[in-house]
Amino acid sequence: MSKLTSLYDRSRVPLYIQVASVMRQRIDTGFWMEGDKISTLEELEREFSVARVTIRQAIELLREEGLLDAQQGRGTFVSGKPKHNRWLNLATDFESMVASIRENVLKRIQIDENAAMPDLAEGEGKAAPEGYTFLRSVQYNNNEPFSVVNLYLAQHIFEKGREIFSHVAALPKIAEMDDVSIAHAHQTVTIGVASPETADLLRIGLGEPTADCRLVLVDSDGVAIYVADIHYHKNCFALRMDLLEKTGPRGGRKANGRR
Amino acid sequence: MSKLTSLYDRSRVPLYIQVASVMRQRIDTGFWMEGDKISTLEELEREFSVARVTIRQAIELLREEGLLDAQQGRGTFVSGKPKHNRWLNLATDFESMVASIRENVLKRIQIDENAAMPDLAEGEGKAAPEGYTFLRSVQYNNNEPFSVVNLYLAQHIFEKGREIFSHVAALPKIAEMDDVSIAHAHQTVTIGVASPETADLLRIGLGEPTADCRLVLVDSDGVAIYVADIHYHKNCFALRMDLLEKTGPRGGRKANGRR
DNA sequence: CTCAATTTGTTCGTATGTATG
DNA sequence: ACATACATACGAACAAATTGA
Numbered sequence: 001m002s003k004l005t006s007l008y009d010r011s012r013v014p015l016y017i018q019v020a021s022v023m024r025q026r027i028d029t030g031f032w033m034e035g036d037k038i039s040t041l042e043e044l045e046r047e048f049s050v051a052r053v054t055i056r057q058a059i060e061l062l063r064e065e066g067l068l069d070a071q072q073g074r075g076t077f078v079s080g081k082p083k084h085n086r087w088l089n090l091a092t093d094f095e096s097m098v099a100s101i102r103e104n105v106l107k108r109i110q111i112d113e114n115a116a117m118p119d120l121a122e123g124e125g126k127a128a129p130e131g132y133t134f135l136r137s138v139q140y141n142n143n144e145p146f147s148v149v150n151l152y153l154a155q156h157i158f159e160k161g162r163e164i165f166s167h168v169a170a171l172p173k174i175a176e177m178d179d180v181s182i183a184h185a186h187q188t189v190t191i192g193v194a195s196p197e198t199a200d201l202l203r204i205g206l207g208e209p210t211a212d213c214r215l216v217l218v219d220s221d222g223v224a225i226y227v228a229d230i231h232y233h234k235n236c237f238a239l240r241m242d243l244l245e246k247t248g249p250r251g252g253r254k255a256n257g258r259r
Numbered sequence: 260m261s262k263l264t265s266l267y268d269r270s271r272v273p274l275y276i277q278v279a280s281v282m283r284q285r286i287d288t289g290f291w292m293e294g295d296k297i298s299t300l301e302e303l304e305r306e307f308s309v310a311r312v313t314i315r316q317a318i319e320l321l322r323e324e325g326l327l328d329a330q331q332g333r334g335t336f337v338s339g340k341p342k343h344n345r346w347l348n349l350a351t352d353f354e355s356m357v358a359s360i361r362e363n364v365l366k367r368i369q370i371d372e373n374a375a376m377p378d379l380a381e382g383e384g385k386a387a388p389e390g391y392t393f394l395r396s397v398q399y400n401n402n403e404p405f406s407v408v409n410l411y412l413a414q415h416i417f418e419k420g421r422e423i424f425s426h427v428a429a430l431p432k433i434a435e436m437d438d439v440s441i442a443h444a445h446q447t448v449t450i451g452v453a454s455p456e457t458a459d460l461l462r463i464g465l466g467e468p469t470a471d472c473r474l475v476l477v478d479s480d481g482v483a484i485y486v487a488d489i490h491y492h493k494n495c496f497a498l499r500m501d502l503l504e505k506t507g508p509r510g511g512r513k514a515n516g517r518r
Numbered sequence: 519c520t521c522a523a524t525t526t527g528t529t530c531g532t533a534t535g536t537a538t539g
Numbered sequence: 540a541c542a543t544a545c546a547t548a549c550g551a552a553c554a555a556a557t558t559g560a
Contacts, residue, residue, distance in 0.1 A: 013467075250440070329527085
């Protein structure tokens with residue numbers, strides 16, 4: 001009870017869902033392997049400090065997902081792993097980002113030519129004087145949506161390929177334009193929550209976490225020509241990076257440590 | 260009603276909390292600015308397709324957080340912004356990662372010398388034959404926890420500085436060891452959920468989202484000497500990277516595009 | 519000052535969900 | 540499976556405060 005209230009103060013999500021989240025994670029990470037018999041109800045009751053019925057609700061949830069199989073008199077067994085989507089491996093440099101986007105299937109769902117200005121943070125360049133066109137699209141993989149892209153494209157860029165931008169991803173096209181210079185390109189990844197529109201498009205619940213990626217291209221005049229807010233489904237997001245890319249291997253028998 | 264059930268099917272988080280999440284985000288992103296009068300209850304009812312009382316519960320939640328101020332007869336106003344923690348800007352190369360970790364305050368809370376092997380994925384090197392020591396620590400900033408580090412340190416590395424590793428961050432110490440070579444170092448970022456221990460240490464709810472970072476160092480023999488699973492509080496996590504770091508500016512009047 | 523429109527605040531009844539023991 | 544308590548959500552009606560005509 002005391003534990004319940006303290007947990008409730010922190011999250012307000014129904015307890016059995018919290019419990020189910022943790023158990024799902026255990027299966028996912030292999031802490032409970034497929035075929036294993038998991039702890040008994042009594043052990044779980046004690047571990048989570050909740051009532052038996054609450055544990056059973058959590059198990060029922062995972063049973064519906066096909067992850068658990070409770071058998072009277074025997075125990076509860078792991079009957080499957082949550083399917084990971086993790087298709088995406090977010091690129092960490094321009095070339096590979098363009099390459100990966102080029103392969104994507106996307107559906108353009110909205111275009112507003114006279115859009116409001118995107119609000120640019122420090123270091124994201126200055127706004128294009130001719131204004132922006134707003135483009136929204138959804139990216140699919142195996143017929144399932146995995147990201148929503150909200151893009152502000154500088155008007156003078158958009159006009160170079162009004163037709164093309166309506167149907168294909170903008171970034172590769174921009175990369176191909178010889179008369180467009182890109183002085184800076186950076187992305188910032190954070191964790192956000194799904195707005196009603198995003199939730200709808202990604203088919204997730206309102207307020208569920210998403211991986212939010214802001215991608216900004218700045219031209220040689222310091223103008224932000226491409227400002228994208230991308231919301232990735234959390235299960236489709238992974239970002240792997242090599243930390244020694246620039247410097248190469250370090251240390252070893254003979255200290256080559258600069259510093 | 261139909262919308263309710265469909266949302267409920269997707270998330271099962273209480274509706275008023277979902278609504279509050281979205282409204283909090285709107286304040287955070289500046290869609291609703293401080294001092295603004297936000298939409299009326301009736302408009303919000305329609306927008307979210309929920310009952311008046313549900314909207315009021317969401318507003319009450321944000322009122323308690325100091326973000327909204329509802330005034331009878333006048334409207335509801337934005338009275339503050341959610342405090343951003345966002346201290347962290349995760350490093351994307353080895354040098355700066357070592358430097359940033361060096362500055363952190365950490366509390367070592369657990370050490371197990373004969374720990375189970377970490378399960379290594381493809382490309383993460385092979386396990387150290389002498390086994391690993393498990394170290395768990397919490398990193399603080401302004402007295403608030405922002406990350407939990409679960410580290411498997413190869414036994415032969417741990418023994419080089421048993422005392423030191425008990426009190427300070429391991430990574431900078433390893434970087435200083437001239438007789439330790441690091442052939443590969445990479446990290447993978449995903450979105451995870453808080454386990455009971457992590458939730459407790461970060462003071463968040465069970466199953467709440469976290470930014471999970473796996474950091475692996477592999478020595479020149481292909482042995483994983485440092486395997487860390489780091490769970491960041493979602494509000495303390497931001498990862499900014501320059502996409503043109505390697506190639507420099509591209510395009511412009513005269514196409515200099517290599518390929 | 520009064521009136522009407524607008525907007526938040528409160529309450530009732532009902533149904534279902536969550537959690538305990 | 541049951542009894543109990545409380546939380547969540549709906550819809551609707553009414554009350555109270557503010558504003559401007």
